[in-house]
């Protein structure tokens with residue numbers, strides 16, 4: 001893949017914010033407002049950086065920016081002379097030192113993501129208006145009357161045809177008392193009376209397997225309802241390559257997949273609206289995170305070039321489309337915002353994950369790993385952040401594992417070994433029928449900890465096991481009919497299938513290859529930054545699978561670098577959380593928009609050092625290094 005323009009490829013300037021004493025380097029041409037946002041420094045604003053509220057004042061102390069029309073509206077000549085500028089309009093071309101006035105009062109904020117303080121400023125504003133009725137002495141058009149009233153409230157708006165059609169009847173029937181619904185700079189609706197308390201949005205995380213939606217009250221940022229369904233495309237293949245192939249091999253295949261995902265989103269919406277007792281027309285904005293293939297299929301974009309070298313998406317920028325164009329059952333004029341991608345295999349889901357964890361804003365070094373068929377890896381800090389995708393294969397999803405299965409009812413998700421035998425935790429608390437990814441990691445880590453697996457991944461023979469481990473465990477080590485060693489997790493009478501459930505030597509090898517790809521990718525990024533495990537402050541395990549991984553197991557098998565286990569955190573659905581943050585905060589959305597420029601993409605295919613690292617990390621770390629005991 002060609003290099004994504006990153007910090008190395010663009011000229012950058014240094015901004016020093018005072019009196020907070022915060023320094024940052026940003027691409028030339030960025031606004032001072034965005035530069036502050038990207039390092040989590042709040043500048044006053046009610047318009048979210050649109051240049052209309054006049055609140056985002058800063059004073060230049062060193063360096064210059066051009067004076068804009070918006071500046072002239074707000075500042076006197078003396079103010080401009082003294083260096084005052086609207087930071088959202090001030091594009092930086094040289095190094096700058098500027099003063100940021102302290103915020104007047106505390107902005108409304110909520111803790112979101114992972115301990116992040118997110119200032120609530122949605123892109124949706126509901127503005128109650130008491131308009132002067134039209135009269136012979138005041139013959140302004142309906143729209144001009146609304147536009148002028150909004151202007152005095154600090155909103156500069158334009159209006160499309162749909163809302164213009166609504167205006168005459170709504171204004172007169174409501175006796176000129178209405179609520180304007182403004183999204184960004186677009187007036188999308190006029191509602192009778194004061195409906196300002198009813199403002200909702202929906203964030204989606206579209207996974208290849210599962211679609212998750214959150215209905216959010218945009219007045220306070222609180223979630224109202226959550227719902228997930230299986231991605232309706234699942235019957236066309238389990239992974240993105242199968243879905244892309246379907247569009248290539250079948251006429252009408254792309255439309256079929258687009259229809260399916262829209263169907264899934266509408267199914268989620270129906271559930272959310274019913275649970276939250278919210279009307280579809282009260283949802284004014286939708287934000288979507290998902291991998292590049294999923295967002296291509298959602299938009300009906302041909303994903304073929306993503307599937308083959310050199311892996312090129314149709315587009316990777318933040319993009320928005322009207323809900324009615326997609327056929328989503330929310331307000332028809334509501335924008336559906338698709339977060340940007342970093343690369344064909346480091347998609348908007350990871351951009352949302354970076355936003356939720358704030359990796360690129362923090363001074364300390366952090367690692368984010370979304371474990372799956374395609375392991376997505378982010379490593380960095382505010383100084384420099386790298387991203388890559390490692391081809392782990394489907395072992396983590398239970399494929400190519402003898403008794404493997406997806407994380408569904410009957411899957412073993414947690415395994416503990418002790419001298420007394422095996423303890424299993426099964427999804428749905430039913431007799432086990434297979435082993436899902438987190439259970440697979442657990443059993444391999446536990447076998448390693450009790451000494452049934454050596455560092456190379458070799459399982460002890462039954463005879464060696466009898467000599468070295470407790471009888472209750474040793475008796476479970478068998479030689480299968482084909483001579484392959486295996487460990488019995490559940491005997492036939494305990495299993496829901498009536499057959500023994502086993503972990504075989506081959507399964508251990510499959511897991512080693514899968515973890516080798518991810519650990520190898522991490523090693524390449526660490527070398528690139530010149531850092532070691534000791535430099536890592538935290539490791540985040542993300543995604544629908546990563547969240548269920550026992551950090552101890554991840555550490556024991558060497559999936560992640562050697563840091564104390566308490567620094568490894570399962571962060572849940574970071575993509576969904578990032579989408580929610582981008583929905584409730586327009587500032588954070590602009591940060592998400594900038595993330596692809598702030599993060600450098602590292603392509604692993606064809607890199608000799610990745611192949612070397614992969615071979616090196618196939619073995620398990622020595623137990624002595626772990627300083628761990630079996631849990």
Ligand code: FES
Nearest residue numbers: 049051054056088
């Ligand atoms: S004018 Fe509102 S943020 Fe700049």
